[in-house]
Amino acid sequence: MKKRKHLFFDLDNTLWDFNKNSREALLQLFTEHHIESRCGVSFDEFMKVYEAINHQLWEQYSHQKIAKAELRYQRFYQTFQFFKYENLALSHQWADDYLKISPYKTHLIEGAMDILHYLKPNYHLHIITNGFKEVQDIKLKQCLLEPHFNTIIISEEHGVSKPDKQIFELAQALTQSTADDCVMIGDNLEADIFGAINAQWKAIHLAEQAASLQDAYLHISKLQELKSIF
Numbered sequence: 277m278k279k280r281k282h283l284f285f286d287l288d289n290t291l292w293d294f295n296k297n298s299r300e301a302l303l304q305l306f307t308e309h310h311i312e313s314r315c316g317v318s319f320d321e322f323m324k325v326y327e328a329i330n331h332q333l334w335e336q337y338s339h340q341k342i343a344k345a346e347l348r349y350q351r352f353y354q355t356f357q358f359f360k361y362e363n364l365a366l367s368h369q370w371a372d373d374y375l376k377i378s379p380y381k382t383h384l385i386e387g388a389m390d391i392l393h394y395l396k397p398n399y400h401l402h403i404i405t406n407g408f409k410e411v412q413d414i415k416l417k418q419c420l421l422e423p424h425f426n427t428i429i430i431s432e433e434h435g436v437s438k439p440d441k442q443i444f445e446l447a448q449a450l451t452q453s454t455a456d457d458c459v460m461i462g463d464n465l466e467a468d469i470f471g472a473i474n475a476q477w478k479a480i481h482l483a484e485q486a487a488s489l490q491d492a493y494l495h496i497s498k499l500q501e502l503k504s505i506f
């Protein structure tokens with residue numbers, strides 16, 4: 277692996293603690309708008325439903341079945357509806373407010389800064405992320421991640437997302453590398469890992485548990501483990 281000099285990191289839940297940051301932002305909205313009494317639901321129960329709905333909508337978005345604007349408010353609208361609370365206006369407001377609040381949260385995945393400092397002297401570090409441009413830019417700046425990366429590829433800017441092979445080929449072109457030089461490090465099995473493997477890259481899956489049948493790629497449960505690989 278050490279011979280491969282171009283390391284591509286995913287952003288959300290690989291470096292930037294999306295779950296923690298998102299939860300914190302939503303708790304803020306949930307409290308401000310008195311959802312506990314309006315919907316008769318605790319924050320934890322609300323989040324369980326929200327996460328399932330959000331996941332489904334992202335799936336649809338990644339297959340171009342819904343537009344970004346729809347995804348943004350539908351995830352709240354449908355969650356409110358689940359709890360028999362009908363409020364389209366508030367769903368739109370949350371869509372805006374959530375995107376304003378969450379990217380400014382700065383929790384990183386454990387060991388993120390340390391591993392970037394460790395790798396930086398010997399490798400070209402890049403990012404490939406499927407998020408929205410205006411949001412991902414803020415996260416990268418707020419957390420002081422941006423200066424560590426040579427190339428930052430945000431799918432929305434290029435009209436193609438992971439796991440599509442085209443984004444990995446585009447990444448090679450932008451970094452003047454070949455598939456033999458590249459490693460993808462990410463938490464999403466389908467987008468990051470299978471996408472990279474399909475483009476003939478090596479891949480490292482960051483996840484608490486190793487998925488089965490994982491001969492085709494490496495598994496780590498903590499970012500620090502990259503020190504024994506690179």
Ligand SMILES: [Mg+2]
Pocket residue numbers: 286287288289290462463464
């Ligand atoms: Mg991710």
